[in-house]
Amino acid sequence: MTMYVVGLTGGIGSGKTTIAAIFAELGAEIINADLLARNVVSPGTKALTSIAKRFGKEILRQDGSLDRRKLREVVFKNKGELKWLEKLIHPLIAELLIQNIYSATSPYVILESPLLIETQQKELVDRILVVDLDEATQLNRSMERDGSSEEVIRAIISAQIPRSKRLKAADDIVDNSKSLAEVRQKVIQLHEIYLATARKL
Numbered sequence: 001m002t003m004y005v006v007g008l009t010g011g012i013g014s015g016k017t018t019i020a021a022i023f024a025e026l027g028a029e030i031i032n033a034d035l036l037a038r039n040v041v042s043p044g045t046k047a048l049t050s051i052a053k054r055f056g057k058e059i060l061r062q063d064g065s066l067d068r069r070k071l072r073e074v075v076f077k078n079k080g081e082l083k084w085l086e087k088l089i090h091p092l093i094a095e096l097l098i099q100n101i102y103s104a105t106s107p108y109v110i111l112e113s114p115l116l117i118e119t120q121q122k123e124l125v126d127r128i129l130v131v132d133l134d135e136a137t138q139l140n141r142s143m144e145r146d147g148s149s150e151e152v153i154r155a156i157i158s159a160q161i162p163r164s165k166r167l168k169a170a171d172d173i174v175d176n177s178k179s180l181a182e183v184r185q186k187v188i189q190l191h192e193i194y195l196a197t198a199r200k201l
């Protein structure tokens with residue numbers, strides 16, 4: 001059986017999680033690339049051992065798990081290290097994504113990923129849905145949510161693909177500068193379209 005896969009992407013703090021939660025309520029299964037990425041580096045994995053070797057034990061928390069915030073600060077200041085990390089974990093994440101798509105049972109699935117367009121993950125999806133947000137709101141919401149500094153969030157935004165490129169890759173767009181009520185209406189519309197498309201497969 002072919003599964004209809006909609007990729008949901010957007011920049012940091014754009015609202016991916018918020019919008020995925022509405023799709024989930026409507027009955028779509030959500031495959032979250034960020035969560036799977038955490039599994040790939042959970043304690044005891046080969047990937048985490050390699051990361052600790054490269055960046056030192058300071059990159060681990062006391063309980064042996066990865067300190068993601070520390071890692072983020074290190075790799076976003078150094079493109080070479082970011083590349084090294086991506087080469088290690090992207091293939092492992094892709095493998096898990098494929099497994100999850102195959103075992104999904106909902107009419108269609110949402111693959112939620114901050115790096116959909118930037119990676120080969122885009123080849124796993126039939127349609128790309130972009131959550132769009134102006135940079136000022138994106139910055140404010142991210143800083144408020146993470147307690148990270150403006151400098152760190154700005155560095156992450158500039159390491160991600162530019163808004164214009166993301167919009168070019170989009171088949172569908174949700175403007176998340178709007179109220180949650182308006183956003184919900186848009187998601188309901190998209191859900192109906194995705195359901196109808198999936199039924200025709």
Ligand code: ATP
Nearest residue numbers: 012013014015016017018114141145176178179180
């Ligand atoms: P990240 O990739 O950084 O994890 P994300 O794209 O999943 O972020 P969310 O966590 O969904 O983004 O949203 C970021 C913040 O913005 C959250 O605090 C969320 O509650 C808030 N938010 C999302 N959508 C709206 C909206 N339409 N109106 C007001 N606040 C919103």
